[in-house]
Amino acid sequence: MLSSVERTAFDYAAKMRMFRPNARLYLINVIISGVAMGVFQLLFNFYVLSLGFDEALLGRLITVSSLTLSLVALPMGFLADILGRKNSLVLSGVLVSSAIIGMVLIPTEAAFYSLQIVLGIAQSLAVITMAPFLMENSGEQERTYLFSFGQGLQMFSAFVGNWLGGYLPTWIALRQGVPPTDSQAYAGSLAVMTGMCLLGLVPLMFLRRNRKVGEARSVFAPLRYATENPKLLGKLVIPLLITSIGMGFIIPFMNIFFRTVHQQPDPAIGTMFAWGSLAMGIGLLLAPPLAERFGKIQVVVVTQAFSVPFLILLGFSPWFWLSALSYFIHLALMNMGSPVFQTFVMERVDSEARATVASLTSMAWNFGWAFSSTVSGFLQVNYGFGTAFLGTISMYILAIIMYWAFFWRGKVENQ
Numbered sequence: 001m002l003s004s005v006e007r008t009a010f011d012y013a014a015k016m017r018m019f020r021p022n023a024r025l026y027l028i029n030v031i032i033s034g035v036a037m038g039v040f041q042l043l044f045n046f047y048v049l050s051l052g053f054d055e056a057l058l059g060r061l062i063t064v065s066s067l068t069l070s071l072v073a074l075p076m077g078f079l080a081d082i083l084g085r086k087n088s089l090v091l092s093g094v095l096v097s098s099a100i101i102g103m104v105l106i107p108t109e110a111a112f113y114s115l116q117i118v119l120g121i122a123q124s125l126a127v128i129t130m131a132p133f134l135m136e137n138s139g140e141q142e143r144t145y146l147f148s149f150g151q152g153l154q155m156f157s158a159f160v161g162n163w164l165g166g167y168l169p170t171w172i173a174l175r176q177g178v179p180p181t182d183s184q185a186y187a188g189s190l191a192v193m194t195g196m197c198l199l200g201l202v203p204l205m206f207l208r209r210n211r212k213v214g215e216a217r218s219v220f221a222p223l224r225y226a227t228e229n230p231k232l233l234g235k236l237v238i239p240l241l242i243t244s245i246g247m248g249f250i251i252p253f254m255n256i257f258f259r260t261v262h263q264q265p266d267p268a269i270g271t272m273f274a275w276g277s278l279a280m281g282i283g284l285l286l287a288p289p290l291a292e293r294f295g296k297i298q299v300v301v302v303t304q305a306f307s308v309p310f311l312i313l314l315g316f317s318p319w320f321w322l323s324a325l326s327y328f329i330h331l332a333l334m335n336m337g338s339p340v341f342q343t344f345v346m347e348r349v350d351s352e353a354r355a356t357v358a359s360l361t362s363m364a365w366n367f368g369w370a371f372s373s374t375v376s377g378f379l380q381v382n383y384g385f386g387t388a389f390l391g392t393i394s395m396y397i398l399a400i401i402m403y404w405a406f407f408w409r410g411k412v413e414n415q
Helices: 002-017 021-050 055-071 073-083 085-105 109-136 143-176 183-199 221-228 230-260 266-294 296-316 320-336 338-347 351-383 386-408
Strands: none
Touching (some): 002 143, 002 266, 021 055, 021 085, 021 109, 021 143, 021 183, 021 230, 055 073, 055 109, 055 351, 073 085, 073 109, 073 351, 085 109, 109 143, 109 338, 230 386, 296 320, 296 338, 296 386, 320 338, 338 351, 351 386
């Protein structure tokens, strides 16, 4: 057993040594921005609530951001080809930083809506650029490892960010002479996080241009590709849409869930989110060797299926310790297959169509979040979290069945 583990670790290290310079610079950006976004993801909901708004507004804000991500996905794919991967990633980082500091400086409902649109545009540009960028800066041997390692590294960075976010309001509150749950403490924490976002742009400045022949495309290319490959795109996109609808019901509100249902304070929630990110990171790092051995779609289906019982325990256990433990395990299993499926998708489309397909999958993913987040906000205010969890469980099961039917049963997977 030990020799098998050692051999797997040796193979993993060998694949990592194959990462190209552009990929390594991108991973440095992932570390810095991952810490910053870990702070933001933990504290933004608390910041909005501390200003006197409610969960229904949070749901609408998530919807605005997600709907923006969906609506601008195709234009952002076209823009990413015009600007190039480097400029697209840099512009995205600048827009993210500007949107978040704007929400700190102008804490009004109208500003939140407007800046969530800016944030959605920035995130759409980053997401759509990332997959083609990694494809262009990796070889077939290390590609799955790069996708998974990048997302795993992001989770480890979020581990630090979540932990930091749990304590940062307390530290800032002591300097400002206000309670740790005061809006000023949260605003100061988000301002610090914005500075980290800007720092993350530095490694991106050193990326080498890697525009390939055929990268530029006609404005009609997305429509043409969709009409020529409707069956393939449907199979690639629909399960992602169903999964995103399920996630939107509950995942954006997990910090609110642990505060209201289990009465946990901010430091405890931050620490728990940190360990959740660590669990996700471990799962993501384990995914590539599992995918090599068993197949990409097999890993996606099996890990997501095993995550569902832990989601049920997470939502309906009366004990905090069991709910928290289930949260860690569910995160690790449910997200393990994400970069594996992303690689699977990119490998099955032509190089000139990758930005198009990334745009379409991003549209599907974010439309699901936009739809279900608003519904979930309403359900929480009127019925509590139980109904929202049932929606997530149902959507996950449906998506798992689709992955199995579309790709495993038909033996589409080629290792």
